[in-house]
Amino acid sequence: MSVEIAHNLETIRQRVAAACQRCGRDPHDVQLIAVSKKKPATLIEEALNAGQTLFGESYVQEFIDKQQSINGTPHWHFIGALQTNKVKYLTGKTELIHSVDRLSLASEIDKHWGKSGAVARILVQVNVGDETSKAGVPVDEAIELVQQLATLPHIRIEGLMALPPYAEDLEQVRPWFRLLRELAEKIDSLNLPNVSMATLSMGMSHDFEIAIEEGATLIRVGTAIFGARE
Numbered sequence: 001m002s003v004e005i006a007h008n009l010e011t012i013r014q015r016v017a018a019a020c021q022r023c024g025r026d027p028h029d030v031q032l033i034a035v036s037k038k039k040p041a042t043l044i045e046e047a048l049n050a051g052q053t054l055f056g057e058s059y060v061q062e063f064i065d066k067q068q069s070i071n072g073t074p075h076w077h078f079i080g081a082l083q084t085n086k087v088k089y090l091t092g093k094t095e096l097i098h099s100v101d102r103l104s105l106a107s108e109i110d111k112h113w114g115k116s117g118a119v120a121r122i123l124v125q126v127n128v129g130d131e132t133s134k135a136g137v138p139v140d141e142a143i144e145l146v147q148q149l150a151t152l153p154h155i156r157i158e159g160l161m162a163l164p165p166y167a168e169d170l171e172q173v174r175p176w177f178r179l180l181r182e183l184a185e186k187i188d189s190l191n192l193p194n195v196s197m198a199t200l201s202m203g204m205s206h207d208f209e210i211a212i213e214e215g216a217t218l219i220r221v222g223t224a225i226f227g228a229r230e
């Protein structure tokens with residue numbers, strides 16, 4: 001098992017490097033998040049031992065439980081849908097929250113991080129495909145939301161995140177990644193204070209290479225590292 005996770009990580013690193021080479025990007029500009037939701041702490045420790053330091057979790061309770069039991073010091077990102085009443089449990093435990101899609105949620109994060117004198121790093125999740133089943137601010141409301149969030153003193157907006165519609169044919173996914181990048185460029189051009197658009201979180205196990213070609217700086221890969229989830 002141990003060998004397998006190390007092997008999977010190595011394969012993904014090679015595919016990231018190849019994708020970067022194809023589009024003339026520096027592989028150091030693409031960070032791999034190992035998405036460990038629904039996977040036990042032991043597998044996270046195996047990935048840590050294989051040199052993977054950054055992990056993504058989607059469920060607050062599961063994350064808190066696991067995070068306490070792990071040997072080692074992984075860096076954590078929170079990537080899942082987040083209920084406002086659960087924000088307090090995440091305070092200080094995660095380096096980047098990818099899934100901020102409404103003012104009420106951001107205000108709660110601002111309040112809790114502010115209490116400890118910290119600034120929360122966040123991404124704004126955009127529902128690029130306008131899917132009712134998915135979280136994220138609609139594309140045409142994203143700029144207004146970013147402008148509102150930018151006024152919160154204990155929030156730092158670092159970019160955008162998306163979970164585009166699934167398609168077997170990866171060329172059908174590409175336009176969604178491009179849309180997110182173009183939206184980030186548009187927001188960047190507004191030069192809003194407290195807003196950076198340096199981070200684009202997009203691409204998962206089946207489509208991370210296309211996402212890299214379209215500008216992803218964070219890719220979120222679960223299955224291709226840890227195997228299928230229950």
Ligand SMILES: *Cc1c(COP(=O)(O)O)cnc(C)c1O
Pocket residue numbers: 035037058079080163204205206220221222223224
């Ligand atoms: C589960 C999940 C992933 C990882 O998906 P895989 O297809 O297993 O790579 C990425 N991003 C988010 C937001 C997720 O919830």
